[in-house]
Amino acid sequence: MSVENRSLLAISAVAVIFFVAVSCTPTVKVEAPAEPITINLNIKLDAEVRLKIEEQAKDDITNNPGIF
Structure with missing residues (x-):
């Protein structure tokens, strides 16, 4: 194998590994809740x-x- 073929093979291998790694990463979505967040303060008032x-x-x- 010539040096050009080895470098082309190495670049191709790195590109394949990169695309496989990128395609396997999970997607994280951040969404606001459907209902509003409520905070219960009854404990403080009761005390x-x-x-x-x-x-x-x-x-x-x-x-x-x-x-008595």
Whole structure:
């Protein structure tokens, strides 16, 4: 084999390997969700309400010890 044939064969082999590798790569698509994203904040609000009720209950018990 001559040098030209070897280089042509090497270039052809590299081109074939490149095209095979490119054709096998997965396609990734990024799409927005169909429904809007909701964030549930009920836990924080519940904790604030519970804290206020507990503070009020402590105040009521200290101000009126004969209730219970």
